[in-house]
Amino acid sequence: MFSEAFLQFLVLLGLIWTGLGALTLIILLIRDWKRGELW
Amino acid sequence: MTLAVSLTTGNAWSIVIGLGVLWVLLGVWWGRKARTSEGFMLAGRNVGISLGAATAMATWVTSNTTMVAPLLAYEKGVWGMLAYASASFGLLLFAPLAFRIRRLLPEGVTAGDFFRMRYGRIGWGVFLVITLVYSITWLVTMAIAGGKLLEALGDIPYAQGMTLILVVCVLYTLFGGLYAVIGTDFIQSLIILIGIVFIGAIVINDVDVPKVHEHLSREQPALLDVLMPAALLAIFNNMLFGFGEVMHNNVWWSRAFAMREKVAPKAFFLSGILWFPIPIAAGFIALAAGPLGVNVTDPSKVGPEVAEHALGLAGLGTFAGVIILIVLFCSMASSIDSLLAATSDLLVRDIYEGLFRQELDPRKFRPVAATSIIVVSLTAWALALSGWNVDQVLFSAGALVASLIWPIIAGLFWKRLNRALVITGIVSGCVVGLIFYFKVQTYTGALVGAAISMMFTLAARWIRPSELETPAA
Amino acid sequence: MPGEEDLLDFGDEGGAVTYRLEQAPTADFDAPSIRYEGPDPASVLTGLREGEYHFRVQAIDADGAAGPWSEPLVLHVKFMSRGHLAMLLATGALVAVMTIAAIISGFVRNR
Numbered sequence: 001m002f003s004e005a006f007l008q009f010l011v012l013l014g015l016i017w018t019g020l021g022a023l024t025l026i027i028l029l030i031r032d033w034k035r036g037e038l039w
Numbered sequence: 040m041t042l043a044v045s046l047t048t049g050n051a052w053s054i055v056i057g058l059g060v061l062w063v064l065l066g067v068w069w070g071r072k073a074r075t076s077e078g079f080m081l082a083g084r085n086v087g088i089s090l091g092a093a094t095a096m097a098t099w100v101t102s103n104t105t106m107v108a109p110l111l112a113y114e115k116g117v118w119g120m121l122a123y124a125s126a127s128f129g130l131l132l133f134a135p136l137a138f139r140i141r142r143l144l145p146e147g148v149t150a151g152d153f154f155r156m157r158y159g160r161i162g163w164g165v166f167l168v169i170t171l172v173y174s175i176t177w178l179v180t181m182a183i184a185g186g187k188l189l190e191a192l193g194d195i196p197y198a199q200g201m202t203l204i205l206v207v208c209v210l211y212t213l214f215g216g217l218y219a220v221i222g223t224d225f226i227q228s229l230i231i232l233i234g235i236v237f238i239g240a241i242v243i244n245d246v247d248v249p250k251v252h253e254h255l256s257r258e259q260p261a262l263l264d265v266l267m268p269a270a271l272l273a274i275f276n277n278m279l280f281g282f283g284e285v286m287h288n289n290v291w292w293s294r295a296f297a298m299r300e301k302v303a304p305k306a307f308f309l310s311g312i313l314w315f316p317i318p319i320a321a322g323f324i325a326l327a328a329g330p331l332g333v334n335v336t337d338p339s340k341v342g343p344e345v346a347e348h349a350l351g352l353a354g355l356g357t358f359a360g361v362i363i364l365i366v367l368f369c370s371m372a373s374s375i376d377s378l379l380a381a382t383s384d385l386l387v388r389d390i391y392e393g394l395f396r397q398e399l400d401p402r403k404f405r406p407v408a409a410t411s412i413i414v415v416s417l418t419a420w421a422l423a424l425s426g427w428n429v430d431q432v433l434f435s436a437g438a439l440v441a442s443l444i445w446p447i448i449a450g451l452f453w454k455r456l457n458r459a460l461v462i463t464g465i466v467s468g469c470v471v472g473l474i475f476y477f478k479v480q481t482y483t484g485a486l487v488g489a490a491i492s493m494m495f496t497l498a499a500r501w502i503r504p505s506e507l508e509t510p511a512a
Numbered sequence: 513m514p515g516e517e518d519l520l521d522f523g524d525e526g527g528a529v530t531y532r533l534e535q536a537p538t539a540d541f542d543a544p545s546i547r548y549e550g551p552d553p554a555s556v557l558t559g560l561r562e563g564e565y566h567f568r569v570q571a572i573d574a575d576g577a578a579g580p581w582s583e584p585l586v587l588h589v590k591f592m593s594r595g596h597l598a599m600l601l602a603t604g605a606l607v608a609v610m611t612i613a614a615i616i617s618g619f620v621r622n623r
Contacts, residue, residue: 001260001265002264002265003252004249004253007251007252007263008249010120010323011239011323013316014316014319014320015239015320017320018232018236018239018317021096021312022229022233022236024313025089025093025225025229025232028088028092029090029225032087032089037087037088037299038086038087038090039072039086039087039218113558116559128612132612135616135619138619139619142622255559259559261558261560262558268591268592271597271601272597274601274604275601275607278604278608279604279611282611334548334552335555336519336555337556338556445611445614448611448615451618452615452619452621453618483600486603486604486607490603
């Protein structure tokens with residue numbers, strides 16, 4: 001059976017990773033924009 | 040069955056129309072950059088990594104991801120979520136493919152160009168049949184999902200809601216082409232990611248993980264099992280289904296052609312990384328149903344029901360419907376617009392130019408492009424209204440698209456192959472895969488299709504192969 | 513049905529305010545637990561391990577008076593044989609691994 005610790009880890013992983021994803025896209029967008037490399 | 044809604048019909052209409060007007064205005068504005076057919080279909084072949092990664096990720100997030108991930112977690116537990124997350128591997132694996140696609144087809148426009156080049160008119164024809172069936176079916180399931188969502192959340196009659204969502208997506212795709220699709224995808228991707236984190240955080244706040252684990256161990260222990268047969272038996276079938284979907288479809292090939300050459304592989308790889316945690320974050324909220332005391336009467340609605348309950352506990356009850364509608368609408372729109380654009384590109388490039396051998400003036404493309412978008416959307420609209428059980432068709436299409444995996448790998452990377460054998464492999468994979476899907480078990484269709492076509496393609500490498508033209512290094 | 517969901521539909525007791533769904537491992541309902549108590553006339557069960565489960569439901573009216581128990585329902589949960597599962601997983605793993613290997617090797621050789 002998956003342990004409580006694993007479930008805790010998985011849930012936090014899912015949320016934090018997803019959040020970091022949004023942040024990454026925003027940072028990359030700003031960088032592309034500054035370099036004129038958006039599209 | 041309707042949810043215990045916090046959204047009035049008027050509000051539901053306002054949200055969809057409000058967001059719709061925003062997308063259409065952006066579509067018109069960005070659409071002015073599209074002066075040629077290449078601009079319209081491929082956004083000038085200059086898309087950067089932020090927009091590239093976002094559009095690939097957002098397009099692969101469908102309403103299935105946000106609605107079915109909780110359902111899978113509820114039925115198949117932890118493995119259900121992890122298995123779904125593995126659908127991101129298709130995006131990751133498309134990165135090396137994208138690299139090679141740009142080398143092999145520097146002026147390429149659609150996936151059809153590749154099949155025509157490598158497998159002749161017959162292989163091209165087989166590919167077109169498979170991809171049009173799959174693409175239209177996918178589009179129809181999205182439209183249906185949209186109609187059902189608006190009906191469940193806002194009491195809008197199915198036909199009206201479904202039509203509204205399609206009309207919004209058609210309008211901005213029509214005006215703005217791939218520029219509009221990619222631009223709106225970026226905004227939609229942020230809304231999806233932030234929305235899921237927000238709802239997930241609220242759920243965790245209402246019920247902590249130890250309580251969830253304790254409740255599941257007691258009442259739903261199989262969901263925590265490491266060896267849960269129901270979850271495991273579909274894992275590789277669904278993985279191969281996902282590979283087939285991403286590797287063959289023009290939605291992804293058009294993006295590979297639209298991004299700058301060095302950017303394309305990185306953007307796809309990044310999109311896979313971004314997509315991976317979404318089924319986990321969305322799926323978990325269903326595991327909290329029991330401990331939150333939410334009685335599930337329709338498992339396909341477990342996600343929104345738990346989200347609504349959790350938001351209510353946090354005092355955000357009135358906004359629950361709004362947030363859920365916006366996140367789900369963005370998930371659908373980001374896929375519908377991509378399908379509309381990519382499928383109509385196939386009609387323009389492969390059917391109009393290719394099959395009917397018409398000359399397309401690159402600067403006078405708009406009437407042709409517009410017509411094809413309208414043809415695709417009308418077909419989807421009619422099928423979505425027909426009440427036909429389209430999910431069945433979509434899942435059975437796993438056998439079809441998985442049969443294209445090895446032919447694509449071989450056509451991209453190998454130096455010689457027996458074209459006829461590969462094409463035979465595609466058709467055999469489709470036929471046998473479908474037989475297994477309908478007669479044996481649904482979770483064997485894609486696996487069998489991939490396996491059969493793999494065997495034929497491997498044989499095609501050694502049995503009377505012909506040389507393949509390769510680009511200058 | 514191997515580990516999927518099961519919908520228990522209690523039917524409609526006119527005038528009932530609440531339904532109580534009881535679950536027990538044996539037919540005599542010796543060690544019962546309350547699975548659900550509330551206004552919905554149905555409930556979906558998931559996550560049950562292999563085995564035998566007994567269910568019965570009663571309706572409770574507005575005064576709190578409980579009606580008679582329904583006819584009990586027996587649910588047998590049985591998973592697919594381990595042998596079948598192993599074969600399926602092995603085939604799937606083989607095709608998946610070969611596919612991934614072909615892509616990676618093709619990419620590396622053609623760089």
